Amino acid sequence: MGLKKLAEKLADYKERLDLGQTQEIKPNHVEKVLKKLRSKVTELEADISEEDDPDKKERLIRKLSVAIEQVARAEWLLNEIHTEPEPAPSS
Amino acid sequence: MTRFYLPVAIGVLFFTFWYNSDIQEIAAGVAIFLFGMLMLEDGFKLLGGGALERMLEKATGSTIRSLMFGILSTTVLQSSSLVSVITISFLSAGLISLIGGVGIIFGANIGTTTGAWLVAGLGLKVEIAAYAMPMIAVAILLVFQKSKRLRGIGYALGGLGFLFLGIHHMKVGFDAFKDEIDLLRYALPGLLGLIVYCLIGMVATVIMQSSHATMVLILTALAAAQISYENALALAIGANIGTTITAIIGSLSANFQGKRLALAHLIFNVATAAVALVFITPLREVVDLISASVGIADTDYALKLAVFHTVFNVLGVALMLPMLHRLIRFLETRIAEPVPDVSQPRYLTEAVDAFPQTLESALRKEVMHLYDNAMELIFHSLNLHQHEVYASDSIETVVRQSRAPYDLDIEENYERRIKSLYSAIIEFSTRVGERSIDADVADRIYALRDVAGDIVQAVKSAKHLRKNILRYTLRTQGSVTELYDSLRVEIARIAVEIRKLEQEDPEERTALWLDHERSQVEEDARNAARRVEALIRKNQLTPNAATSFLNDSDYAYGAMRKLIEAARTYYIERDPAIAEVEKLLSLDEDELIDPHPANAPSPEGHKSVVENE
Numbered sequence: 016m017g018l019k020k021l022a023e024k025l026a027d028y029k030e031r032l033d034l035g036q037t038q039e040i041k042p043n044h045v046e047k048v049l050k051k052l053r054s055k056v057t058e059l060e061a062d063i064s065e066e067d068d069p070d071k072k073e074r075l076i077r078k079l080s081v082a083i084e085q086v087a088r089a090e091w092l093l094n095e096i097h098t099e100p101e102p103a104p105s106s
Numbered sequence: 107m108t109r110f111y112l113p114v115a116i117g118v119l120f121f122t123f124w125y126n127s128d129i130q131e132i133a134a135g136v137a138i139f140l141f142g143m144l145m146l147e148d149g150f151k152l153l154g155g156g157a158l159e160r161m162l163e164k165a166t167g168s169t170i171r172s173l174m175f176g177i178l179s180t181t182v183l184q185s186s187s188l189v190s191v192i193t194i195s196f197l198s199a200g201l202i203s204l205i206g207g208v209g210i211i212f213g214a215n216i217g218t219t220t221g222a223w224l225v226a227g228l229g230l231k232v233e234i235a236a237y238a239m240p241m242i243a244v245a246i247l248l249v250f251q252k253s254k255r256l257r258g259i260g261y262a263l264g265g266l267g268f269l270f271l272g273i274h275h276m277k278v279g280f281d282a283f284k285d286e287i288d289l290l291r292y293a294l295p296g297l298l299g300l301i302v303y304c305l306i307g308m309v310a311t312v313i314m315q316s317s318h319a320t321m322v323l324i325l326t327a328l329a330a331a332q333i334s335y336e337n338a339l340a341l342a343i344g345a346n347i348g349t350t351i352t353a354i355i356g357s358l359s360a361n362f363q364g365k366r367l368a369l370a371h372l373i374f375n376v377a378t379a380a381v382a383l384v385f386i387t388p389l390r391e392v393v394d395l396i397s398a399s400v401g402i403a404d405t406d407y408a409l410k411l412a413v414f415h416t417v418f419n420v421l422g423v424a425l426m427l428p429m430l431h432r433l434i435r436f437l438e439t440r441i442a443e444p445v446p447d448v449s450q451p452r453y454l455t456e457a458v459d460a461f462p463q464t465l466e467s468a469l470r471k472e473v474m475h476l477y478d479n480a481m482e483l484i485f486h487s488l489n490l491h492q493h494e495v496y497a498s499d500s501i502e503t504v505v506r507q508s509r510a511p512y513d514l515d516i517e518e519n520y521e522r523r524i525k526s527l528y529s530a531i532i533e534f535s536t537r538v539g540e541r542s543i544d545a546d547v548a549d550r551i552y553a554l555r556d557v558a559g560d561i562v563q564a565v566k567s568a569k570h571l572r573k574n575i576l577r578y579t580l581r582t583q584g585s586v587t588e589l590y591d592s593l594r595v596e597i598a599r600i601a602v603e604i605r606k607l608e609q610e611d612p613e614e615r616t617a618l619w620l621d622h623e624r625s626q627v628e629e630d631a632r633n634a635a636r637r638v639e640a641l642i643r644k645n646q647l648t649p650n651a652a653t654s655f656l657n658d659s660d661y662a663y664g665a666m667r668k669l670i671e672a673a674r675t676y677y678i679e680r681d682p683a684i685a686e687v688e689k690l691l692s693l694d695e696d697e698l699i700d701p702h703p704a705n706a707p708s709p710e711g712h713k714s715v716v717e718n719e
Contacts, residue, residue: 020697024690038683048687051616077629078622081693085618088691 021088025095042096049089056082115313131279132323139272139319142265147188149262152254162196166206169430173423176213184269186218187316187352190371194357194364198455199464200471204363205434208370211353212426215346215374215419221318222342222412225273225325235274241267273322280330294337300383303337307344317349321415325408335407339386342415343379350375361455362444366437373433378422393417448479449522451530465538466547469554472531473561473676479523480561481601484568484665486512486519488575488594495598496605505594509580516572524565531558546682553675560672567665568597571658578651585646589637589655593662596630599623600666604673617677620670621693627670628698631663 031037059079066072122129165175180186190211197207241263248260294302311320321342328338350372357368382389393414394404402409426433452475453468485492489512490505498504535555539548571593578590603623607615638655641647647655674692679685 020694021690028686028690037686040683040686044681044683044687047684048616048618048691051614052618052691054614055619074626077626081622081625082619084693085621085691089687092687092690 018088018091021091025092040096042093045089045093045096049086049093052082052086052089056086128279128282131275131282133279135272135275135277135279135326136314136319136323137272138268138275139322140314140316142268142270142272143185143316143318144265145261145268146265147183147185149258149260149265150183152258152261162192162202162210166202166209169205169209169427172206172209173213173216173427176210176215177217178213179210180214180217181220184221184224184318185316186214186318186349189214189217190353190367194353194360194367195458195464197367198360198364199453199458199468200363201464201467204366204370204437205430207363207367208374208430208434208437211367211371212374212423215378216416216423218317218349219412219416219419222321222325222415225322226408226412235271238267238270238274242271273326276323276326277329280326280332299334299337300340300343300386303333303340304344304347304379304383307341308348309344310341311345311348312351316352317345320345320348325411328411329408335410338407338411339390339414340383342411343382343418346375346382346419347379361452362441364455366441369441370433370437374422374426377426378418381421381425382418389414389418389421448475449526451475451527451534454530454534459538465543466550466554469531469534469538469551470676472527472534473554473558476524476527476531476558477561477672477676479527480565483516483519483523483565484597485601486514487516487568487572488597489579490594490598492601495602501595501598501602502591505591505598508594509582511576511580514572516569520565520569524562528558528562531555550680553678557672557675560668560675564665564668564672567661567668570661571665574654574658585641586651586655589634589641589647590658592630592634593659596627597662597666600627600669604669607673607677615677616679616688617674618688618691620674620677621698623670624667624693625698627663627666631659634659634663 028037028040032039056079059075059082063072063075063079066075119133123133161175161179166172176189180189183189193202193207193210193214196202197204202210245260245264245267248256249264251257251260307320307324310323311317314320324333324338324341324345327333328335333341350368353368353371357364360368393410396413396417397406397410398404402413451472453471455468458464458468482492485495489510490508491512494504494508495501532555535551538551543551575590575594578586579594581587600623603620607617607619635656638647638652642649642652679688
């Protein structure tokens with residue numbers, strides 16, 4: 016899985032966040048995207064089970080592999096965001 | 107006409123100043139009052155930070171909500187003209203419906219009556235100039251501050267100060283004026299008086315472009331006993347007709363919807379005025395009754411005029427509301443939607459130029475207009491018809507059956523339907539980008555410009571395919587036809603997937619789904635190259651045909667990549683934090699080749715991903 020790449024992108028995002036160039040990602044933001052990705056996985060699985068044409072089935076399976084990869088990445092990201100230490104309160 | 111307007115206006119002013127120097131005081135009062143209104147508008151624009159526009163977007167869910175929004179916003183801004191211009195702008199950008207816009211205009215007519223109450227109840231009874239001076243002095247300090255909020259407060263406070271000062275100068279002017287000339291001598295009784303003074307009120311409002319300023323002028327003249335109560339009523343009715351001029355001017359640069367709204371404004375105000383003129387006697391009696399019941403003295407004509415102004419505007423709304431749907435049908439018939447000229451921008455009109463929300467929304471719609479034109483041209487260049495592809499379960503079948511050439515001058519179509527729109531989008535986004543708008547909005551404007559660029563690149567790539575599509579796909583020529591058909595299928599498939607994304611509920615979709623297509627395009631591109639090599643080895647493809655196909659497949663896959671890229675940017679989440687999530691999760695170019703190499707998925711094997719949640 017491309018988690019190493021994702022970790023690099025996350026580090027880059029955090030740098031931009033520290034510079035105030037972007038908005039903070041909260042767990043609910045990731046969860047919202049994750050929900051959409053999972054719904055696509057379910058939809059593709061249903062399509063694959065109904066498809067008889069081998070070419071079309073192969074294409075759907077390829078799509079599914081990308082969808083699963085995205086779900087795995089989103090889960091990893093959600094975990095990273097959850098385990099992120101809370102910023103120290105300013106006095 | 108406009109060439110002579112300014113010199114004539116200046117000439118008339120100089121003549122009247124020479125004729126009577128006290129008129130200078132009145133004219134200066136009107137000028138200061140109008141200047142105050144401009145400052146007040148600027149102040150609210152700075153303070154609001156787009157809040158008014160955001161509210162406007164949400165305020166048209168029902169007629170009553172639109173009406174209430176028109177009343178409230180005009181009461182706060184003290185300018186029905188500003189509210190009507192913003193409404194026209196939003197309607198032109200497609201952000202609100204015509205019926206919602208008309209509701210706001212109706213409400214604005216009631217909201218504007220609060221101005222008469224303010225002047226009659228406060229302005230003429232209290233020495234407001236005493237408050238105006240410190241307000242203006244403090245305001246100017248705030249105006250020079252860096253903080254947008256403080257500047258906004260400064261402009262609003264200064265605006266209010268100048269409004270008060272303007273009223274004061276008008277009062278002083280009329281007081282001095284009455285010692286020399288008694289305008290009451292020119293008062294006209296009966297129907298003639300009604301018509302003449304109604305026309306004067308209308309002309310005065312057209313010249314000043316503010317019924318508010320006219321009402322203040324009427325009230326101060328009335329308080330100084332320079333006009334009769336009857337004539338003041340007629341002037342107020344005329345001012346209501348004249349105030350439509352701002353909306354009419356605003357609609358000149360708007361699209362057909364903006365023009366419909368301006369016509370609705372004119373119909374409403376003229377109809378209300380006609381009713382008020384016809385029923386002037388019973389209306390006066392109603393005003394007397396209301397005034398007496400709320401304790402307004404019988405001789406307090408200024409407050410009675412404010413009551414009259416409110417009664418006849420509320421009456422107008424009460425009369426017109428039941429006819430609202432009929433009015434909308436009339437407007438739609440009278441100003442028909444023009445047959446769309448695909449080569450002309452539909453949404454990037456001057457009317458949308460003033461507000462960030464309308465800018466972005468109009469540009470978004472125009473980019474979609476460009477995409478629609480582009481897809482039609484791409485499909486036709488492949489001898490395909492969009493509706494057949496979209497309606498079919500099998501793109502392959504449609505492609506195999508599409509052997510007839512589409513009569514198409516691709517260069518002429520590109521110039522007329524793509525380049526003209528793209529130029530308008532570039533000009534618009536560059537012009538908008540130079541203005542001081544929020545960084546988020548500016549980023550989205552530039553992203554939309556890039557989307558347009560990707561769409562144009564896709565069309566350019568498709569143009570290159572045209573020659574060999576005509577050469578190899580009009581009749582079956584074996585492997586080379588199959589190769590070109592596969593390119594046609596793949597481009598059509600991308601269009602279908604983008605269309606599916608467009609048709610999904612925005613709350614349920616994510617641009618990340620397009621990664622599936624990105625990955626598939628790379629896989630198809632590799633397979634096509636392998637297939638060509640195999641065909642050459644088997645002598646089923648001539649080297650010439652193979653070279654043509656490899657060149658063309660570069661263009662075809664280039665077009666597909668650009669279309670997907672355009673859709674990814676167009677459909678990215680508007681919420682900046684969620685957009686960041688999407689960017690993080692999206693596969694990079696090098697990851698598209700084999701996104702999941704370790705274990706090729708099988709449907710059964712992947713069920714756990716969802717079921718385990």
